[in-house]
Amino acid sequence: MERYIRKTTPNVPNARGYYGEFGGRFVPETIMPALDELTAAYDEALQDPAFHAELAHLQATYVGRPTPLTYAKRLTELLGGARIYLKREDLAHTGAHKINNALGQALLAKRMGKRRVIAETGAGQHGVASATAAALLGLDCHVYMGSVDMARQKPNVFRMRLMGAEVLPVESGSKTLKDAINEAMRDWVTNVRTTFYLLGSALGPHPYPMMVRDFQSVIGMEARQQILAATGQLPDVCVACVGGGSNAIGLFHAFRDDESVELVGVEAGGYGINTDKHAARFANPDVSRVGILHGTRSFVMQDEDGQVRETHSISAGLDYPSVGPEHAYLRSLERAHYTFATDEETMRAFQTLSQYEGIIPALESAHAIAEVIKRAPTMPKDSVLLVNLSGRGDKDLDTVIGLLGSA
């Protein structure tokens, strides 16, 4: 049981869903009762061994957990520093970590008697994970997706439809993830009695950031055991890419109390953080500061008037103007550090991992690999670097072919 949902650090978040000054619930009054209902149902599920048992059973027999830990021998030799280990979330069913959370929330929806789930998606990965979990459990699934993202991620749109989900194009704003979230929230306000909002990252109003973290904490719990078994020591550094922040917080959570372990999140540096084409929420105070977006208080990329800025990343999954409140909190405590990788560095890392390890990473995950490429050579040879490979790159081949020319 313990293996699949980790609960540690008492009072984080506090009862009102705050991580220090971050988090909380900034939603229309009509949603408040739904959030209370959800919080109560989640608390109750956590007390019920049958809920843990069902999730554990599906994680093992359906998702394919535990995912392996791979020693990246040739990449380690190439870089000549720290020993590099990859946590292989790319090998989870549907090809990324998102299924961990989607399955947890879909089980909760079923338990609450809600037959309809709605979701929003950027890269399409969360939509696919939600459609998958809904098909498995026999729930109706409606997925909001920006039309720009739909064009970027056609195979994922097709996958969702194949599994019986309805994909609803969003034409407002920049037609990407943040607009899809707005639409999903609007739907939830209207249909709150019958509908469960299956939220895709460690974002949104309380209890979502906590619940998503808990469902993703399996990543770090497994990795911690696996790296101890493989090396006899804790990692010196854990690295993960940060979009909304769910794969990173899922990895970091298990190491949060291990003070010797440095936690490093990697944001999307796009064309560079001094251009207006990136999504590095922590990197440049001129374009990003504390604000409220989609129900939570965190860092938000905004202009002088507080209007949300358009963001850019080579990877749809990191292309979001805010970041999970727990990351803002860990950063304020200096417990975790945040850096960024540009599109160009990411493309190089994408190719390097493919060539040296025979693993084609998701472009999101390639941001974390880019940081590994910078950092590993500066670390002693007996040190250990653990990186979360959040997903596989099949979904990104069109983008990459466009940039590199046909293979």
Ligand SMILES: *Cc1c(COP(=O)(O)O)cnc(C)c1O
């Ligand atoms: C969605 C996605 C991400 C970014 O989301 P987080 O919530 O920050 O983890 C990263 N990697 C992959 C493969 C994704 O699909």
